[in-house]
Amino acid sequence: MLRRSLLAPLTALILAGALVGTSNPAHAAPTGPDAAASTTDAAAPAVGSVPVAVRTATTEQIRAMAAHGNGQLITLGGQAAKGQNTRDSVVMSPMVTCWLSVGTPYGGGAYNRPVYVTAYVYCNDYVDLAVLTVELFHGDDAVGNTYASYVHATQFTVTAASAGCQDGLYYGAAFGTIYRGNSSSTAAVGQPLNMSCAPPPPPPPAPLAVSNPGDRTSLSGNTVSLQMTATGGTTPYTWSATALPTGTSINASTGLISGRTTQTGWWPVVVTARDAAGSTASASFKWTVKNDGCARC
Numbered sequence: 001m002l003r004r005s006l007l008a009p010l011t012a013l014i015l016a017g018a019l020v021g022t023s024n025p026a027h028a029a030p031t032g033p034d035a036a037a038s039t040t041d042a043a044a045p046a047v048g049s050v051p052v053a054v055r056t057a058t059t060e061q062i063r064a065m066a067a068h069g070n071g072q073l074i075t076l077g078g079q080a081a082k083g084q085n086t087r088d089s090v091v092m093s094p095m096v097t098c099w100l101s102v103g104t105p106y107g108g109g110a111y112n113r114p115v116y117v118t119a120y121v122y123c124n125d126y127v128d129l130a131v132l133t134v135e136l137f138h139g140d141d142a143v144g145n146t147y148a149s150y151v152h153a154t155q156f157t158v159t160a161a162s163a164g165c166q167d168g169l170y171y172g173a174a175f176g177t178i179y180r181g182n183s184s185s186t187a188a189v190g191q192p193l194n195m196s197c198a199p200p201p202p203p204p205p206a207p208l209a210v211s212n213p214g215d216r217t218s219l220s221g222n223t224v225s226l227q228m229t230a231t232g233g234t235t236p237y238t239w240s241a242t243a244l245p246t247g248t249s250i251n252a253s254t255g256l257i258s259g260r261t262t263q264t265g266w267w268p269v270v271v272t273a274r275d276a277a278g279s280t281a282s283a284s285f286k287w288t289v290k291n292d293g294c295a296r297c
Contacts, residue, residue: 071099071100071101071102071120071188072099072100072101072186072187072188073097073098073099073100073186074097074098074099074100074176074177074178074184074185074186075095075096075097075098075184076095076096076097076127076178076180076181076182076183076184096123096124096125096126096127096178096180097123097124098121098122098123098124098127098130098176098178099120099121099122099123100119100120100121100132100174100176100186100187100188101119101120101188101190102117102118102119102120102134102172102173102174102188102189102190103117103118103119103120103172103190104117104172104190104191104192104193105117105136105170105171105172105190105192105193105195106193107161107165108162108165108170108195108197109165109195109196109197109198110165110197110198111164111165111166111197111198111199111200112164112165112200113164113165113197114144114161114162114163114164114165115136115138115143115144115161115162115165115170115195116136116144116159116160116161116162117134117136117144117159117160117161117170117171117172117190118134118157118158118159118160118172119132119134119157119158119159119172119174119176119188119190120155120157121155121156121157121176122154122155123153123154123155123178124154125154126152126153126154126180127152127153127154127178127179127180128151128152128179128180128181129149129150129151129178129179130149130150130153130156130176130177130178130179131147131148131149131176131177131178131179132147132148132149132156132158132174132175132176132177133145133146133147133158133174133175133176134146134147134158134159134160134172134173134174135160135172135173135174136160136161136162136170136171136172137170137171137172137173138162138166138168138169138170139168139169143162143163144160144161144162144163145160146158146159146160146161158174160172164197165195165197166197167195167196167197168194168195169192169193169194169195170192170193170194170195171189171190171191171192171193172189172190173187173188173189173190174187174188174190175187176188205232205233205234206231206232206233207232207233207279207281208230208231208232208233208237208273208275208279208280208281209230209231209232209281210228210229210230210271210272210273210281210282210283211228211229211230211231211283212283212284212285213226213228213283213285214285215285215286215287215288216269216285216286216287216288217287217288217289217290218245218261218287218288218289218290219261219289219290219291219292220261220262220263220264220289220290220291220292221260221261221262221292222260222261222292223258223259223260224245224248224257224258224259224260224261225256225257225258226256226257226258227254227255227256227257228250228255228256228257228271228273228283229255230255230273230275230281233273233275233276233277233279233281234275234276234277234279235275235276236253236275236276237255237273237274237275237276238252238253238273238274238275239251239252239253239254239255239271239272239273239274240252240271240272240274241257241269241270241271241272242269242270243267243268243269243270244257244267244269244287245259245261245263245265245267245269245287245289246261246262246263246289247259247260247261247262247263248260248261250271255271255273257271261289263289264289264290264291265288265289266286266287266288266289267286267287267288267289268284268286269284269285269286269287270282270283270284271283271284
């Protein structure tokens with residue numbers, strides 16, 4: 001079922017008709033009478049509306065496209081031209097037949113690549129005004145919308161796009177109105193496409209940091225044990241240290257400093273961690289070793 005946004009009041013479409021679409025080239029695979037001569041650009045298409053630089057389709061071609069595709073016909077019946085009355089008859093404006101079609105969504109493939117859908121209008125004669133609204137849906141949610149209008153046009157395309165790509169079903173829908181003496185409208189829905197999109201890459205790890213244990217005080221001849229820790233970076237870590245108290249060492253795999261102190265004094269300890277990616281971080285602190293029983297030494 002089409003969204004209510006596609007079935008906007010005709011008055012709103014007429015008022016918006018002064019906004020003529022841009023002329024950026026859309027790169028959707030074209031359909032219509034000259035599709036065989038067209039090529040598809042690998043670059044991302046410009047979202048908006050584009051006049052199609054091909055000859056006017058004949059009524060027979062338009063009806064054949066409608067019979068073999070998923071589009072809809074828009075037909076304006078003949079109407080008496082103003083001031084053209086003759087004695088026993090009136091001069092009728094020509095009947096105009098247009099074909100509105102919505103293509104299959106394309107693009108996407110990754111989380112940051114938009115998904116596009118393009119709608120096409122081909123007419124067998126010029127219309128005074130053509131208005132087209134195209135919406136792209138992801139499931140039940142409208143994820144892209146483009147409006148365009150053309151004056152004195154025979155053919156044009158309009159492309160809508162999403163901001164990115166998510167796994168799931170995409171399809172497009174379009175609502176078009178043509179004006180020439182009177183007006184006629186129709187809506188069309190394109191073929192759905194179940195699209196897979198690569199997820200975003202994992203966020204980079206936090207910077208490597210070594211937790212500082214603060215200054216330490218120990219008694220000479222006692223066994224000590226200090227577990228160093230680190231965060232961030234890429235595990236596993238490799239540990240090293242300089243200026244450890246005499247009699248102690250650090251385990252390169254675990255970061256545990258242990259041993260028995262054998263000499264009094266103080267040491268400017270620097271402990272360094274290196275992660276699997278080669279990044280390093282350090283922590284510095286003072287380690288004092290005193291004689292047993294001499295609290296103020």
